[in-house]
Amino acid sequence: MRSVFVAATRQHVGKSTTSLGLLAALSSRVPLESIGYLKPVGQQHVEVQAAAEGAPPLRVDKDCRLAKEYFGLRCEYKHMSPVLMPRGFTKSYVDGEIDMERQKQALLHAWEALRAAHPNVVVEGTGHMGVGSIVGLDNAAVAKLLGLEVVLVCEGGLGSAFDELSLNLAVCAAQGVKVRCVVLNRVQPAKVEMMRDYLGRALGRIGVPLAGLEPFLAAPSMGDFAKLLGQRLISGEGHGEEHVLRHCGGVQFVTCSVRRFEERLAEGEYSDRLLVVHGSRLGILEACLRHHAQTGEIRGGVIFTGTRHSWAPDEPILARLRESRIPTMHAPLETTEVAERIQKFTAKLNATDRQRTEAAIRHVQAHVDMDVLLGGTAAGGLASPRRGV
Template identity: 35%
Template sequence: MTAPEDPAARRVFLAATGQNRGKTTASLGLIAGIMRTGHRLGFLKPVGQRYLVVDGTRADEDAVLVREVFDLPDALNDMSPVTLPRHFTTDFIMGRITDDLAGQVEHAFLRIAAGKDLVVIEGTGHAGVGAVVGISNASVAALLASKVIIVSEGGVGRPIDEIVLNASLFEQHGVEVLGALVNKVEMDSHADLPEILRRGLAQHGIELIGCIPYSELLANPSLELIVTHLEGELLAGEATPGQTVGHVAIGAMQADHAMKILRERTLLITPGDREDMILASLAARGHPVMGLILTGGFHPSGAVLRRLRDASLFTYLVETDTYTTAQAANAILVKTHPTDTDKIATIIELVDGAIDTNALLDRL
């Protein structure tokens, strides 16, 4: 197949300093901001490591997410041209896979970019990821003649070190780094952090494009993920997709003391035989408790269970103790899904406040 002519569409490549730094968060927010300006936009995930199969097409989960959230018309196999199933890298190294992966990425980009004003390209992991199969993020950005934004997460020393390291590899490939976007920044407790990061990065010739504030809502799982990742029994309520936990609390103190620490959309983890805690949760003013995880395998009494079911309060029984359960809930890898409407709205709002979209567009 012959590729079409290289289109005039501008392009920006969102890279990261590692996994789970907030690259997808940045993509969603940036895409929303660009689309509000009226630009015709395309999205490309050149290399996918976490993929889904949709209507027989294997596609990276971020491509599926962006296509659904923004109702993009492009084919999934163009939005996600290369995915890496298990053993792919070994087979590639051993010569059992000889596909022209760079060619696949380039042709997919050209199809995506046709008729568009701008294409957002989302990388995978740090700048070197993909080098094992000949298509690192840095080499793909060079191949597609794209400028790069590097996404890292909050802190001082680590994000600056990681950003500088990744920028050096992009620069070795002749790729212009527009700057850095730092995610999960604790603005409330460290109001001076953006200025510290700006100065620290400037010492290495890198611009701070913006800081995305930390949000507990974005860091926490949905009730659906709780049920998916923790082995247990749903006693009451539903694990409705899109219901994201706002705050996780452990009910290990007296019930009246515990009620004072509840905030909106609290998931309360407490032993199943703490019926005082369960009843207090049901009665709490403003209904801040969105769900209960009952630990230790202790079933509440029939009367209490009936009240939970009458209230349709999410109640999930697990066999593990409270400490182990809290650790397991905290370890859940939180990814954004199309049904997470509250979370997506929050992402768009936070990124919009962190990035001057028009100023960024002027630099592309």
């Protein structure tokens, strides 16, 4: 493979997930010390410990920390995230306060140092191909600067996906950057085969392979929902990370009668769901507690909504929820607003949530042809993949 640039048609369509899948595929084929990861232009940073003892912490893009810590990569943080563009960066650039030539040289220095020690580098872009164009470091320009082919990730749909691809392909063509293949993510499961056929043929007409289609995979944790709604768990938080990081198998807004709700609980339909229920519906909360006490089968979580204090469950029920350890939070919002926020929410991968990271990697490898993404032979030759990879 040597190296490849993973980009996307827009934010939140699976670029980081695809990058992780590539790193996992590489780790099964070549020595770990030959693998590197680069986020040439980052926006959201975290502090990490520098390699040199006593050195101050470094600021790197958050995806660098995830890649390095999850896979145990040997590359140094100082080479993984050479350019950071925090809030206000573009204004400072337009005001003449930032020398972008120095930024480009820092990027090239990091790239040369990284690939000299780790010849198989997964380079992950930021947003769509044009992001960063105002400062001359958009994804297409960076891919050209590094001399890399691009894997382009887009979201499910036929006409809409192709429209977005066309815009991003045009940006690549303007820079003379080759698109190696396309990965279609977040496809409705019932439409996977149809999309494989039609989008595959449409891309074939312009000479771009379709490397895979990934059905929609959404697995936010209770901690993700707590951050989304600006609340803390009132039950489950003090009982270990497994409660905060508990993943739900879907979201269920409970609008049915208590009797019908109990029937569905007994049928196992709601056992792993995030149950969203108005705080005035104490009968639903009581049914949850009874079912959990009898079976222990509430493996998801509960959000109760409502803006009026009188609608919130009383202290005896809250005490029973805490005793049950069912991850629970109160969102002092109308149910419709909670629904809107959840619908628009995309849970991001992070270094602490290994369960979701592992699930995302398995998902990518099950649905994407990694040999197409890898583009042939990596440094030293690509060995046959291990079973399950």
